Amino acid sequence: MGAPLWEALCRAAASVGSGFHTPGHNGGTGLPEPLKYWRNWGALDLSELEGLDNLHAPVGVIAQAQQLAAEAWGAERSWFLINGSTVGIAAMLLATVGEGDTVLLPRNCHQSVLHALVLCGAKPVYLEASWDSTWELSHGPTLESVEVSLASYPEARAVLVVHPTYFGATGEVAAIARAVHAQGIPLLVDAAHGAHFRFHEALPVCALAAGADVVVHSAHKTLPALTQAALLHQQGSLVDPGRIEAALRLLQSTSPSYLLMASLDLARAQMVNSGHTLLAGALVLAEKLRAHLPFAVLAMEPDRPVPGLAALDPTRITIDVAGCGWSGFAAEAWLNQEAGVRAELATHRHLVFILNTAHGLLDIEKLRSALFALAAEPAPAGALLSCPVPRPRPGEQRLTPRQAFERPHRRLPLAQAIGCTSAAAVSAYPPGVPIVLPGEAISAEAVDYLLALTAAGGEIVGLDPQGRLALCLD
Ligand SMILES: Cc1ncc(COP(=O)(O)O)c(C=O)c1O
Secondary structure, eight states: OOOHHHHHHHHHHHTOOEEOSSSTTTTTTTSOHHHHTOSOHHHHOOOSOTTSOOTTSOOSHHHHHHHHHHHHHTOSEEEEESSHHHHHHHHHHHHHOOTTOEEEEETTOOHHHHHHHHHHOOEEEEEOEEEETTTTEEEEEOHHHHHHHHHHOTTOOEEEEESSOTTSEEOOHHHHHHHHHHTTOOEEEEOTTOTTGGGOTTSOOOTTTTTOSEEEEOHHHHSSOOTTOEEEEEOSSSSOHHHHHHHHHHHSOSSOOHHHHHHHHHHHHHHHHHHHHHHHHHHHHHHHHHHSOSSEEOOOOTTSOOTTOOEEOTTEEEEEOGGGTOOHHHHHHHHHHHHOEEOSEEOSSEEEEEOOTTOOHHHHHHHHHHHHHHHHSOOOTTOSOSSOOOOOOOOOBOSOHHHHHHSOEEEEEGGGOTTSBBSSOEEETTTTEEEEOTTBBOOHHHHHHHHHHHHTTOOEESSOTTSEEEEEOO
16 A cells, blocks of 8 residues: 655655755754754654643643743743644634724735634735835835725724745834834734744844734744744733633644644744854855845845835845746746755746755855756746736725635636635635635636736646636625
């Protein structure tokens, strides 16, 4: 009897060349030493034995480890998450908004935010996303757009922003926190990609230091922690920690993996003890890499200010390959097959590489020479996107995400869905930012874009295996 997943996993692990992607432990080389050198991981796969505490009512070692995490990130309370930031986002929304409540959030949020709205029943009002037309990327909402929405929707019960985006872009989060607090409501931050910010001053500000009330961190993305290990932090008096705890009890397994929780504890200890030095190394490598590349690199340009873009994570290298005729999808495949280099993310024209604390000079040189080889290679014909990228604009919102989820559905191919109400979020994955939102009318622009993305080699999630979309019946 074969075990196809196990076999594929072994092949993938054996073929790892140079990876510039999550998890942040770099194929195990960057794991904290106790975990890296532990021979029999099966022996660590335990449950709530004597002395090991209970995640859902922690009074012993889990409580201590969570308290140390709170101290490390400067929070009042921190909780261990064993289902990624996805579960933290659901918990922070369940803890702060309920059925029919208004929550302000950016349109370019991760699909887990939309899924959390299905759970809590809140009504999203989308903040105007800023749009970088040169890079065809949307960054965070501007302070001004948050202020305008707060004034237009005084009934809003919470604001959620992403800090940073998948591309490492951050907005004016401290000023946004002040504006949100002036209304007496909390700022929730999806900082899935920003767990490392706290540990080096050259990185953008940590959302907690900027005053956010609840923050979620995918430790596994940028720290040496195992996949799915994440953190939820809270501070201040605007959100009741008891409600967060109740939400986490609802959402998290009663059999949490001690391996995941221990990897969070160890990653925290490593970052507190030597994170600054490790990150300083990664920052030097990032600077060296950025200095000499054959493609344009996303950077802060003082003579090209972009609204909503206040700072970029230097350890995230976003390049634009379309200038050389490549799509990001084709370039990603070429790099993987021909050069043994793996990117974190490809879009129709971008590649994103993540530098972590375990990368060394050899990795950087390998990436650089692979990119020069790519630039010298003729691009495959017809790989580029055949239609413009739609700006993320609010569409006609007919139902809340929960109402859309609960309505009876029918399924139709994408091309026949124009004008219908979507029952689901449809995203290119990664980055998982929905192009069609649940409860919204489906525009011709979005359908054209999704079809063009699929034709160009992008992976779409939210459709069934026949490529059909779930639509709400009236
Ligand atoms: C911006 C953002 N938020 C949340 C998530 C969900 O994080 P996790 O995979 O840890 O559940 C992701 C995942 O890629 C993300 O990119």
